[in-house]
Amino acid sequence: MEHFDASLSTYFKAFLGPRDTRVKGWFLLDNYIPTFVCSVIYLLIVWLGPKYMKNRQPFSCRGILQLYNLGLTLLSLYMFYELVTGVWEGKYNFFCQGTRSAGESDMKIIRVLWWYYFSKLIEFMDTFFFILRKNNHQITVLHVYHHATMLNIWWFVMNWVPCGHSYFGATLNSFIHVLMYSYYGLSSIPSMRPYLWWKKYITQGQLVQFVLTIIQTTCGVFWPCSFPLGWLFFQIGYMISLIALFTNFYIQTYNKKGASRRKDHLKGHQNGSVAAVNGHTNSFPSLENSVKPRKQRKD
Amino acid sequence: MAAAAATAATKGNGGGSGRVGAGDSSGARKKKGPGPVATAYLVIYNVVMTAGWLVIAVGLVRAYLAKGSYHSLYYSIERPLKFFQTGALLEILHCAIGIVPSSVVLTSFQVMSRVFLIWAVTHSVKEVQSEDSVLLFVIAWTITEIIRYSFYTFSLLNHLPYIIKWARYTLFIVLYPMGVTGELLTIYAALPFVRQAGLYSISLPNKYNFSFDYHAFLILIMISYIPLFPQLYFHMIHQRRKVLSHTEEHKKFE
Numbered sequence: 398m399e400h401f402d403a404s405l406s407t408y409f410k411a412f413l414g415p416r417d418t419r420v421k422g423w424f425l426l427d428n429y430i431p432t433f434v435c436s437v438i439y440l441l442i443v444w445l446g447p448k449y450m451k452n453r454q455p456f457s458c459r460g461i462l463q464l465y466n467l468g469l470t471l472l473s474l475y476m477f478y479e480l481v482t483g484v485w486e487g488k489y490n491f492f493c494q495g496t497r498s499a500g501e502s503d504m505k506i507i508r509v510l511w512w513y514y515f516s517k518l519i520e521f522m523d524t525f526f527f528i529l530r531k532n533n534h535q536i537t538v539l540h541v542y543h544h545a546t547m548l549n550i551w552w553f554v555m556n557w558v559p560c561g562h563s564y565f566g567a568t569l570n571s572f573i574h575v576l577m578y579s580y581y582g583l584s585s586i587p588s589m590r591p592y593l594w595w596k597k598y599i600t601q602g603q604l605v606q607f608v609l610t611i612i613q614t615t616c617g618v619f620w621p622c623s624f625p626l627g628w629l630f631f632q633i634g635y636m637i638s639l640i641a642l643f644t645n646f647y648i649q650t651y652n653k654k655g656a657s658r659r660k661d662h663l664k665g666h667q668n669g670s671v672a673a674v675n676g677h678t679n680s681f682p683s684l685e686n687s688v689k690p691r692k693q694r695k696d
Numbered sequence: 697m698a699a700a701a702a703t704a705a706t707k708g709n710g711g712g713s714g715r716v717g718a719g720d721s722s723g724a725r726k727k728k729g730p731g732p733v734a735t736a737y738l739v740i741y742n743v744v745m746t747a748g749w750l751v752i753a754v755g756l757v758r759a760y761l762a763k764g765s766y767h768s769l770y771y772s773i774e775r776p777l778k779f780f781q782t783g784a785l786l787e788i789l790h791c792a793i794g795i796v797p798s799s800v801v802l803t804s805f806q807v808m809s810r811v812f813l814i815w816a817v818t819h820s821v822k823e824v825q826s827e828d829s830v831l832l833f834v835i836a837w838t839i840t841e842i843i844r845y846s847f848y849t850f851s852l853l854n855h856l857p858y859i860i861k862w863a864r865y866t867l868f869i870v871l872y873p874m875g876v877t878g879e880l881l882t883i884y885a886a887l888p889f890v891r892q893a894g895l896y897s898i899s900l901p902n903k904y905n906f907s908f909d910y911h912a913f914l915i916l917i918m919i920s921y922i923p924l925f926p927q928l929y930f931h932m933i934h935q936r937r938k939v940l941s942h943t944e945e946h947k948k949f950e
Contacts, residue, residue, distance in 0.1 A: 612747045
């Protein structure tokens with residue numbers, strides 16, 4: 398196994414260049430295999446989990462979910478705060494920022510981005526909760542692809558470009574996650590629901606996030622600095638793959654608007670069910686978005 | 697730029713019809729819209745182009761803040777401008793293969809006229825690059841394209857915010873004249889250098905017995921704006937009344 402690790406490292410070095418020594422020895426970062434194994438296990442659970450649950454009653458997971466959502470809200474808030482202050486202190490350049498020019502601020506960014514990488518592992522729990530609560534409709538191709546690839550991508554980012562221009566997408570994503578997990582957490586408390594005004598902005602926020610990340614990355618391409626170009630092109634390609642899946646997801650949701658509405662109506666009667674609440678949460682923004690064009694077409 | 701109006705109007709109509717068809721439960725009408733793969737591709741294209749023109753916008757702002765002056769900003773955004781404007785050639789392909797319900801001729805005219813201005817005038821005649829007129833059309837194009845591509849993106853997703861629609865059918869009132877002015881002034885500024893250098897010109901005698909005077913060709917292009925621009929501009933104004941008043945009636949109905 399150690400021999401395999403060594404040959405893998407040699408291959409990575411040949412293909413990607415030398416690793417960033419500042420993260421040497423950090424938890425999970427020295428070898429790729431643990432990250433890869435976790436991803437395989439994740440995919441196996443996604444494949445086998447729904448089969449296992451097929452003839453079983455769904456778990457409510459209510460208490461642990463509240464704790465989970467609160468925890469991730471706080472973690473996302475912490476990451477967002479650290480990233481914003483780190484970028485500010487380091488006087489990071491929006492157009493292009495290398496990984497070696499901001500001194501201690503770079504270390505601050507690297508430390509929080511490790512948490513960002515690790516949070517991708519924690520967020521596998523999102524999918525596991527869907528499986529346990531039998532919300533299989535929320536386990537979309539986009540969802541699985543995004544969760545599985547993000548952990549792996551960030552393993553590589555942390556080992557080669559753990560700060561500099563890499564900060565931007567993580568900052569936006571952390572901000573979106575504050576909105577998303579705080580909404581999930583609070584929506585399980587019935588008395589809070591009238592105040593949760595930001596749910597409809599989550600989906601829109603994700604699209605805006607894609608565009609802004611492409612802009613920031615593209616700026617690095619056209620006005621380059623020491624940040625390596627290959628990583629920028631990879632990032633753009635990855636964002637494009639997400640947009641493709643997002644579009645398909647969005648259109649399918651739109652095309653099922655009738656069905657979604659009926660489901661939504663039914664779920665409205667199960668106020669006590671956390672499963673219904675979260676399901677309601679995810680389906681509602683798309684439904685709300687699709688209502689306007691429908692009315693417009695009637696005129 | 698003048699051609700942009702017609703193509704824009706045509707695309708707007710086509711896009712709208714396509715969306716209505718796609719949304720309707722009728723199977724026959726559904727088939728008229730682009731399939732899911734084509735739609736996903738078009739969303740990618742439009743998102744990337746929206747982002748690309750926003751890159752040019754932020755590049756302009758950045759350069760202006762760095763220099764403290766608006767002169768010679770072209771040099772700061774030259775590369776992304778060439779890349780994304782040339783990338784628009786794909787739109788001719790989209791029309792030709794039928795995933796966008798617009799006229800191939802109109803789209804070709806619009807895109808080629810801009811690509812021509814970028815490469816055959818601004819790129820080729822280095823002396824005009826520092827002219828303020830270049831900045832005039834670059835800014836007009838940038839704002840127009842950000843609005844246009846985001847309009848298409850949201851339309852494809854069947855979620856068009858009113859402000860985007862409003863911007864699409866209102867800001868052209870200022871932006872099209874602004875762009876055309878910049879284009880004409882740029883071509884005009886290039887004329888003496890083209891004549892002096894004999895740029896892209898072929899003179900007799902030669903074995904092909906054919907001559908071409910690029911200088912005269914440019915003058916001809918400038919003259920062609922006279923009949924084309926007003927026609928397309930007022931067509932767009934007509935389109936505006938149609939689209940926005942429809943929305944107003946819709947609001948009253950609500």
